[in-house]
Amino acid sequence: MNRVDLVALFLHFLALWFVAIGGPSTILPEVHRYVxxxxxxxxxxxxxxxxxxxxxxPGPNAMYVTLIGWYIAGWxxxxxxxxxxxxxxxxxxxxxxHLNDRYxxxxxxxxxxxxLPPIAIGLSLASVMILMRAVNHDWRGYLxxxxxxxxxxxxxxxxxxxxxxxxxxxxxxxV
Amino acid sequence: MEQTETHKPRVSRMALFVTFSRISLSAFGGALFWARxxxxxxxxxxTEREFVELxxxxxxxxxxxxxxxxxxxxxxxxxxxGAAAAGAGFLGWPCLVVVGMxxxxxxxxxxxxxxRALAGMSxxxxxxxxxxxxxxxxxxxxxxxxxxxxxxxxxGVGVMRxxxxxxxxxxxxxAVFMAWREKV
Numbered sequence: 579m580n581r582v583d584l585v586a587l588f589l590h591f592l593a594l595w596f597v598a599i600g601g602p603s604t605i606l607p608e609v610h611r612y613v614x615x616x617x618x619x620x621x622x623x624x625x626x627x628x629x630x631x632x633x634x635x636p637g638p639n640a641m642y643v644t645l646i647g648w649y650i651a652g653w654x655x656x657x658x659x660x661x662x663x664x665x666x667x668x669x670x671x672x673x674x675x676h677l678n679d680r681y682x683x684x685x686x687x688x689x690x691x692x693x694l695p696p697i698a699i700g701l702s703l704a705s706v707m708i709l710m711r712a713v714n715h716d717w718r719g720y721l722x723x724x725x726x727x728x729x730x731x732x733x734x735x736x737x738x739x740x741x742x743x744x745x746x747x748x749x750x751x752x753v
Numbered sequence: 754m755e756q757t758e759t760h761k762p763r764v765s766r767m768a769l770f771v772t773f774s775r776i777s778l779s780a781f782g783g784a785l786f787w788a789r790x791x792x793x794x795x796x797x798x799x800t801e802r803e804f805v806e807l808x809x810x811x812x813x814x815x816x817x818x819x820x821x822x823x824x825x826x827x828x829x830x831x832x833x834x835g836a837a838a839a840g841a842g843f844l845g846w847p848c849l850v851v852v853g854m855x856x857x858x859x860x861x862x863x864x865x866x867x868x869r870a871l872a873g874m875s876x877x878x879x880x881x882x883x884x885x886x887x888x889x890x891x892x893x894x895x896x897x898x899x900x901x902x903x904x905x906x907x908x909g910v911g912v913m914r915x916x917x918x919x920x921x922x923x924x925x926x927x928a929v930f931m932a933w934r935e936k937v
Contacts, residue, residue: 595816597815597918598816599812599814599921602817631854631855633875634875635781635851635854636777636778636780636781636847636850637777637778637784637844638777638780638784639784640817640820641847641848641851645851645854648852660844663816663844666815666821667816667817667820667840668824668836670814670815670816671811671821671824672824672833674825675825676828678810685933689930689932689933690810691809692932693930693931693932694806694925695893696900696902696903696906697903697921697924697925697928698805698808698809698813698889699889700906701917701921702785702812702885702886702889703886703906703907703911704907704910705882705910706882706886707907708911709882710880713879719876722880723876723880726877726880726881727883727884730880730884730888731884731887731888734794737786740877741781741878741881743873743877744873745873747873748870749869749870751869
């Protein structure tokens with residue numbers, strides 16, 4: 579592994595997060611290019627494993643960049659990849675949130691609040707579909723999906739039980 | 754058009770920290786499901802509609818969507834320090850946990866049982882997200898225009914696989930303009 583330039587790593591992730599409209603999965607291809615193809619910090623396989631691991635870890639999906647930082651340069655790497663992730667949210671987002679709370683009845687604020695939710699829902703639906711294609715390999719996967727959705731919509735059980743059930747079904751080799 | 758909700762429960766910084774810690778520590782496979790459950794169903798700090806509004810702002814702004822939602826919720830209830838408390842709870846723990854899992858994986862990652870358990874959990878996690886989106890969709894009015902934008906956003910990103918940025922840049926101003934004209 580090369581000696582890592584942490585400042586360059588930090589600046590690259592900072593630039594990425596400012597264009598990451600729509601969430602962490604949008605910058606995934608670019609992170610992969612930078613970390614694997616350009617700098618050879620990680621192999622392709624390592625990258626895929628790290629991504630999967632971060633997906634099943636509790637916390638926002640964006641934490642895959644934290645784990646990448648850890649593998650590249652320990653705690654310093656964690657700081658270099660994770661701090662940039664917070665910067666748009668602490669500057670731009672707080673500013674917009676402030677405007678929205680201060681002027682809730684401005685016509686433009688109302689229009690934004692009514693106009694955007696359908697797009698947010700459509701985009702979330704698209705992510706769900708892409709995700710389900712990646713994890714469900716045959717009808718058994720979709721059967722589990724169906725059961726899980728039914729339980730979520732009809733009961734208020736704690737879904738951690740469902741996740742534990744998913745792990746069990748996996749270990750038994752049923753999916 | 755309903756009035757903007759003015760009910761605003763008193764929420765302490767400690768409560769923000771604890772609630773967002775709980776949300777993020779339970780958030781296997783993505784935080785959206787758990788954020789909605791914690792904020793709308795359990796704490797009742799936000800109505801379903803307010804949640805969708807803040808989420809869609811968070812989605813339009815750069816950065817992780819639910820993190821954006823987190824700081825806006827923290828700020829709404831307790832100002833700057835509230836945003837910091839909520840953000841610290843939401844990001845601090847998963848940061849430690851994910852590194853812990855990385856270390857664990859270096860030792861036990863070769864075991865096939867670990868891989869199979871992860872595969873089973875990812876299926877359930879994806880389904881939890883689907884359930885959440887279905888619940889969120891119930892706040893949309895039963896008219897054709899909002900559903901047209903749902904369909905366009907879904908088709909553009911999910912089916913055509915166009916770059917998300919372009920889809921948002923094209924659809925968002927159009928959707929806001931339509932909503933604005935409808936009102937006046």
